Amino acid sequence: MSAISQKDAVSSVHNGVPDSAAGERSAGVALPLDRLERVAGWGMAVGGMGYVYRPSTIDGVAQVFEIARRTGRTVGLRGGGNSYGDAALNSENIILDLTRMNRILVWDPSNGRVTVEPGVTIQQLWRYAIGDGWWPPVVTGTSFATVGGCAAMNVHGKNNFKAGPIGDHILEFDALLPTGEHVHCSRDGNTDLFYGMIGGFGALGCFTSVTLQMKKIYSGWLNVDAISVPHMDGMLYELDARKGQADYLVGWSDAFASGETLGRGQIHQATYLAPGDDPYPAQSLRIESQEIPANLFGFLPASIIWLFMKPVLNDWGTRLTNLAKYMQSATLGNHKRYRQSHVAFAFLLDYVPNWKLAYQPGGLIQYQSFLPLATASPVYREILARSQKRGVVPYLGVVKRHRPDDFLINYSVDGYSLALDYKVTGSNRASLTALLKELDRIVIAGGGKFYFAKDATLQGATVRAFLGEERIRKFGALKERCDPESLLQTDLYRRLFGDQ
Amino acid sequence: MGAALAQNLARRGFRLGLVARRAEELARVAAEINASDGTQAFIYPHDVRNYDAIPVLFQSIVRQLGGLDLIVYAAGIMPQVAPNEYDFEKDKDILEVNLLGAIAWLNQAAVRFDRAQAGHIVAISSVAGDRGRSGNPAYCTSKAALNTYLESLRNRLGRKGVAVTTLKPGPIDTPMTQGKPVAGRVTSIDQATAQIVAAIDRRANEAYIPQQWKFIMYVIRRIPSVIFQRLNI
Numbered sequence: 082m083s084a085i086s087q088k089d090a091v092s093s094v095h096n097g098v099p100d101s102a103a104g105e106r107s108a109g110v111a112l113p114l115d116r117l118e119r120v121a122g123w124g125m126a127v128g129g130m131g132y133v134y135r136p137s138t139i140d141g142v143a144q145v146f147e148i149a150r151r152t153g154r155t156v157g158l159r160g161g162g163n164s165y166g167d168a169a170l171n172s173e174n175i176i177l178d179l180t181r182m183n184r185i186l187v188w189d190p191s192n193g194r195v196t197v198e199p200g201v202t203i204q205q206l207w208r209y210a211i212g213d214g215w216w217p218p219v220v221t222g223t224s225f226a227t228v229g230g231c232a233a234m235n236v237h238g239k240n241n242f243k244a245g246p247i248g249d250h251i252l253e254f255d256a257l258l259p260t261g262e263h264v265h266c267s268r269d270g271n272t273d274l275f276y277g278m279i280g281g282f283g284a285l286g287c288f289t290s291v292t293l294q295m296k297k298i299y300s301g302w303l304n305v306d307a308i309s310v311p312h313m314d315g316m317l318y319e320l321d322a323r324k325g326q327a328d329y330l331v332g333w334s335d336a337f338a339s340g341e342t343l344g345r346g347q348i349h350q351a352t353y354l355a356p357g358d359d360p361y362p363a364q365s366l367r368i369e370s371q372e373i374p375a376n377l378f379g380f381l382p383a384s385i386i387w388l389f390m391k392p393v394l395n396d397w398g399t400r401l402t403n404l405a406k407y408m409q410s411a412t413l414g415n416h417k418r419y420r421q422s423h424v425a426f427a428f429l430l431d432y433v434p435n436w437k438l439a440y441q442p443g444g445l446i447q448y449q450s451f452l453p454l455a456t457a458s459p460v461y462r463e464i465l466a467r468s469q470k471r472g473v474v475p476y477l478g479v480v481k482r483h484r485p486d487d488f489l490i491n492y493s494v495d496g497y498s499l500a501l502d503y504k505v506t507g508s509n510r511a512s513l514t515a516l517l518k519e520l521d522r523i524v525i526a527g528g529g530k531f532y533f534a535k536d537a538t539l540q541g542a543t544v545r546a547f548l549g550e551e552r553i554r555k556f557g558a559l560k561e562r563c564d565p566e567s568l569l570q571t572d573l574y575r576r577l578f579g580d581q
Numbered sequence: 582m583g584a585a586l587a588q589n590l591a592r593r594g595f596r597l598g599l600v601a602r603r604a605e606e607l608a609r610v611a612a613e614i615n616a617s618d619g620t621q622a623f624i625y626p627h628d629v630r631n632y633d634a635i636p637v638l639f640q641s642i643v644r645q646l647g648g649l650d651l652i653v654y655a656a657g658i659m660p661q662v663a664p665n666e667y668d669f670e671k672d673k674d675i676l677e678v679n680l681l682g683a684i685a686w687l688n689q690a691a692v693r694f695d696r697a698q699a700g701h702i703v704a705i706s707s708v709a710g711d712r713g714r715s716g717n718p719a720y721c722t723s724k725a726a727l728n729t730y731l732e733s734l735r736n737r738l739g740r741k742g743v744a745v746t747t748l749k750p751g752p753i754d755t756p757m758t759q760g761k762p763v764a765g766r767v768t769s770i771d772q773a774t775a776q777i778v779a780a781i782d783r784r785a786n787e788a789y790i791p792q793q794w795k796f797i798m799y800v801i802r803r804i805p806s807v808i809f810q811r812l813n814i
Contacts, residue, residue: 111636173644
């Protein structure tokens with residue numbers, strides 16, 4: 082007799098959520114073992130085994146749907162794999178990795194319209210277009226996200242208050258639905274699918290091409306201002322007050338600061354250069370001028386810096402680092418103005434390669450909540466205070482200003498977001514999970530929302546609370562139309578919508 | 582042995598997939614486990630000699646469990662063999678259940694754990710594999726070969742974060758030993774289970790059950806062949 086055992090999932094951050102649909106599907110055919118891989122969320126705190134297919138053509142995508150049908154499995158779409166949690170995981174099922182569909186199909190430097198396959202990364206895109214004076218209209222903090230993934234999660238950048246999410250810059254797209262139907266969607270045709278699939282976290286269909294309107298730039302440089310803020314209210318006030326003059330705004334918050342200084346930090350504001358401000362734009366718009374330096378301080382290879390971070394990435398090390406960073410920002414660094422390349426300003430997460438490895442072995446969970454103007458201050462102060470009280474303090478806090486948008490699955494607010502990186506360890510896992518459940522209630526009570534690209538711990542009821550029954554019903558109807566067999570699923574989909 | 586182990590692991594929060602030949606017996610064990618709150622066992626009637634069914638069955642079990650952390654191969658038979666009996670059919674059965682079934686199942690687990698860079702493979706072998714005793718040549722062979730197979734797996738997978746545990750029980754009070762002449766004292770199933778679980782917890786490479794057998798087998802392995810032939814052990 083053999084007994085095969087699986088450690089029970091004790092918390093929602095554990096991998097391997099059982100698939101409720103498993104019993105209903107035929108399971109008479111095995112998937113090839115050579116496809117079996119360990120796939121983890123970007124934060125490394127969740128992961129699982131899946132059968133990964135990497136087609137390079139639309140026919141290849143259709144074949145993967147067919148394989149799923151034949152073997153009784155579901156298909157989870159995956160781009161760059163930069164979602165922090167389980168949005169691009171599909172444990173014990175098929176993972177359709179689209180990174181090989183990475184051709185730039187059409188480019189018109191006269192109007193900045195670009196049509197790309199879904200696996201094209203933000204990095205590919207900016208490197209391709211910058212020489213013509215165009216920049217992606219919305220970028221994530223890492224340049225390794227794919228356009229398909231960005232569209233599926235309807236990502237935002239540091240310019241959300243002004244430019245909206247990436248969906249606001251998508252002119253049209255083509256998609257292959259699990260039914261085999263090819264659809265073309267824009268604001269003029271198939272509009273319900275246009276507003277549903279953008280932000281639809283890959284649950285409705287697979288983008289096969291996306292057309293974006295790029296942003297015209299007149300220099301490779303940005304004017305950057307650094308402003309120190311003494312507490313959370315100062316942070317929120319400055320982010321709001323500066324939204325008229327800035328093109329990008331991002332606040333760093335020291336989550337260890339308490340009392341009067343709770344939420345203190347530093348804001349970076351960036352503005353584009355107007356035509357003529359840069360005497361040699363053709364030079365600053367070269368890829369070489371944009372590249373992040375391979376060495377820090379001139380000699381330390383950036384690729385090994387995470388090794389030096391690892392021993393100090395603990396409560397005391399981070400508390401001291403944050404203090405030093407804040408003191409610098411409040412004194413010498415305050416109201417400093419300098420020029421920075423687009424790449425250096427935009428892709429902070431790429432500055433130190435593999436920095437997330439310093440969070441090993443437990444990884445990190447990012448908790449990002451979106452709050453309206455009226456409730457952001459009390460809720461964010463409560464979130465920070467509660468984390469400190471529970472002894473689980475995030476090592477990084479990032480505050481941004483946001484604006485509403487029209488997409489169906491929607492995390493937008495006229496307000497702010499606070500993103501917190503919590504280190505996950507063997508000993509804090511249970512208390513972190515409990516803390517995040519408490520925070521969910523506080524955020525929902527404040528009229529707040531959440532973003533699936535960051536999520537690893539939400540529950541279905543919380544999602545119903547912030548999306549509302551009406552949106553969920555509409556989304557369910559789209560799902561029924563595009564994917565009646567419910568072929569497209571991920572670990573996140575089952576966690577949040579599994580009981581639908 | 583497998584049933585007792587399953588109950589113990591279920592109490593410790595494992596979600597279980599139970600594979601065994603006799604469906605009714607399997608259902609009974611699972612029902613006991615599922616009767617307690619917070620424990621869960623799924624059952625899969627299967628004869629380990631049905632090698633062709635294993636890849637599909639393995640995948641569907643792992644899928645139903647939602648992943649796999651630990652596999653325990655506990656299948657084993659020890660038919661009574663007379664001192665002058667050389668029955669190939671009997672011997673073949675022993676090798677198929679005790680060895681080939683183990684290889685067929687554990688190869689599946691090995692591929693997965695290799696890719697996962699994590700996992701734990703456990704198999705119940707026997708002290709009988711440490712020496713070719715006169716009583717049951719094929720049984721000793723099956724366990725010796727199983728030990729070597731597990732050692733090879735350990736040397737392949739150990740550096741990848743996968744543990745492989747070879748359990749070597751002496752005679753345990755299970756249906757397998759009932760009514761048969763056994764060497765030494767019979768260990769209770771509870772004691773054996775507790776020690777097996779302890780060995781799994783510490784991710785041991787090898788564990789004798791009970792531990793006294795480690796010393797006994799140390800001595801027995803060193804008895805010169807000329808003397809061993811004349812002893813009745």
